[in-house]
Amino acid sequence: MHLSDAQRDVLTELGNIGISRAARQLSILLNEPIRIEVPRVELCSASEASGKCLDGKSGEMSCVYQRMSGELTGRIALLLPSSGSHLLFQELLGHAAPLHALDLRAFEHEAMTEIGNILISSCVSAMADMLELRIDVSMPRFAEATAQDLFNDTAPDREEQPALLIHTRLTAARRDLEGSIVLLLSAAAAEKVMFAVQALILAAD
Amino acid sequence: MPQPQDPPLSREALLDVFCKETRERLARALASLEQGPEGCDYDQVHQEFDSLHGGARAVDLPWLEHYSRVVAGYARLLRHLKRGGQHEETHALLTQAVTALVEQCRKTPLIELLAGDQPEMPMREMLNSMQTLMQRASLDELSPCALGERPLVLLVVDDSSTSRLLFRIHMPADSGHVVHEAEDAESALRVAREVRPDVVFLDYNMPDCNGVEIARKLRAVGLDPCCILLTANVQQAILDEARAAGFAGVLEKPVSRDKIATVLRTAT
Numbered sequence: 240m241h242l243s244d245a246q247r248d249v250l251t252e253l254g255n256i257g258i259s260r261a262a263r264q265l266s267i268l269l270n271e272p273i274r275i276e277v278p279r280v281e282l283c284s285a286s287e288a289s290g291k292c293l294d295g296k297s298g299e300m301s302c303v304y305q306r307m308s309g310e311l312t313g314r315i316a317l318l319l320p321s322s323g324s325h326l327l328f329q330e331l332l333g334h335a336a337p338l339h340a341l342d343l344r345a346f347e348h349e350a351m352t353e354i355g356n357i358l359i360s361s362c363v364s365a366m367a368d369m370l371e372l373r374i375d376v377s378m379p380r381f382a383e384a385t386a387q388d389l390f391n392d393t394a395p396d397r398e399e400q401p402a403l404l405i406h407t408r409l410t411a412a413r414r415d416l417e418g419s420i421v422l423l424l425s426a427a428a429a430e431k432v433m434f435a436v437q438a439l440i441l442a443a444d
Numbered sequence: 445m446p447q448p449q450d451p452p453l454s455r456e457a458l459l460d461v462f463c464k465e466t467r468e469r470l471a472r473a474l475a476s477l478e479q480g481p482e483g484c485d486y487d488q489v490h491q492e493f494d495s496l497h498g499g500a501r502a503v504d505l506p507w508l509e510h511y512s513r514v515v516a517g518y519a520r521l522l523r524h525l526k527r528g529g530q531h532e533e534t535h536a537l538l539t540q541a542v543t544a545l546v547e548q549c550r551k552t553p554l555i556e557l558l559a560g561d562q563p564e565m566p567m568r569e570m571l572n573s574m575q576t577l578m579q580r581a582s583l584d585e586l587s588p589c590a591l592g593e594r595p596l597v598l599l600v601v602d603d604s605s606t607s608r609l610l611f612r613i614h615m616p617a618d619s620g621h622v623v624h625e626a627e628d629a630e631s632a633l634r635v636a637r638e639v640r641p642d643v644v645f646l647d648y649n650m651p652d653c654n655g656v657e658i659a660r661k662l663r664a665v666g667l668d669p670c671c672i673l674l675t676a677n678v679q680q681a682i683l684d685e686a687r688a689a690g691f692a693g694v695l696e697k698p699v700s701r702d703k704i705a706t707v708l709r710t711a712t
Contacts, residue, residue: 264676264698268698361676361697367681373679376677378651
């Protein structure tokens with residue numbers, strides 16, 4: 240599989256539209272502007288993907304991820320350093336949290352799952368509309384682990400076949416909060432996206 | 445040993461009791477209004493019509509329920525304006541509204557009046573006047589109920605307790621709307637049977653079945669509330685599915701006070 244410049248351009252725009260909608264929702268939640276980088280689009284194997292997304296980051300990370308099904312299969316995840324996840328929770332729901340420490344932990348995980356679900360779902364819905372495909376998402380899952388472990392757990396498969404990776408960083412500068420949205424499509428799903436993208440390019444010509 | 449219970453009152457008997465109470469409440473409210481702008485106890489007028497509103501709801505008289513809510517809201521507004529001495533010009537409109545109802549009662553036996561369609565009364569004038577007064581007095585924070593919108597029974601169905609909590613946080617405390625919660629299809633059906641919600645907010649993506657399927661289950665057991673999809677997944681295919689299933693609107697997550705108010709205004 241090879242990406243032409245036109246295909247790469249459309250895929251970047253696809254990622255941009257999805258992630259912009261997620262950023263808009265995060266901006267509403269935090270009431271501050273969210274900056275997003277231009278998404279990076281890469282063809283790589285699942286095992287290579289972690290290195291490309293994490294940019295050498297280490298330490299404890301929080302992750303909400305969902306499986307995509309329907310006309311497009313793959314996985315999509317929101318990745319935050321644990322400190323950022325805690326900050327986000329405190330900003331949004333800290334005042335409503337229970338006092339007991341054990342409850343607090345469960346409450347924070349539940350809250351982060353829902354926040355991740357909102358951001359991921361809004362991203363998926365924007366991409367589905369652009370591609371005119373229906374994409375369903377599984378129930379959201381929350382996990383905390385080192386970056387490398389997380390990525391291994393959330394990768395769609397361990398095979399070395401090429402997959403399509405779209406990822407970017409979101410930054411809330413005032414709160415020093417930074418996270419990533421990572422979309423990893425299987426080779427079969429990537430072919431389907433390419434087909435839909437090709438149709439869009441032809442329609443535009 | 446269980447005690448024998450009195451048989452429930454028939455609707456006619458309930459209306460009979462309600463008519464007697466209504467006559468007394470109207471007489472007390474009018475007597476207070478006839479004291480003029482300075483002497484009138486707007487608190488009392490508000491309370492009389494607030495109780496009338498509750499009674500009308502209990503005996504299922506929608507027009508009177510709405511009308512008494514508007515009058516109660518208007519009396520509450522005048523009570524507020526009286527503190528600034530801005531109430532004199534509007535006292536007459538409130539008196540006119542109450543007098544209109546009393547006059548209708550004189551012309552027609554109360555029980556027939558209550559059981560029939562809404563008689564000619566200056567409700568629209570009152571609502572317009574209230575909006576003008578509130579804008580002039582910068583009272584935007586008054587609740588929808590003060591504006592004459594009837595309080596609603598709402599049911600939020602979402603497996604995420606955070607999502608339900610965020611809904612409650614953004615529902616204005618003084619809105620008058622009552623919020624119930626359910627976390628899955630089974631509890632949604634149980635709570636809906638108990639509380640007969642006016643509006644049900646349904647999350648789309650839930651573990652046992654999705655929000656559209658739950659709406660169908662509600663209808664299958666004879667409940668027909670206004671259904672609103674509660675989701676961040678606003679892709680066209682899902683919106684089309686919800687519209688085809690009779691959903692009246694979509695509340696996009698994350699919810700906010702403004703979004704809730706807008707969707708309730710447009711969908712109900």
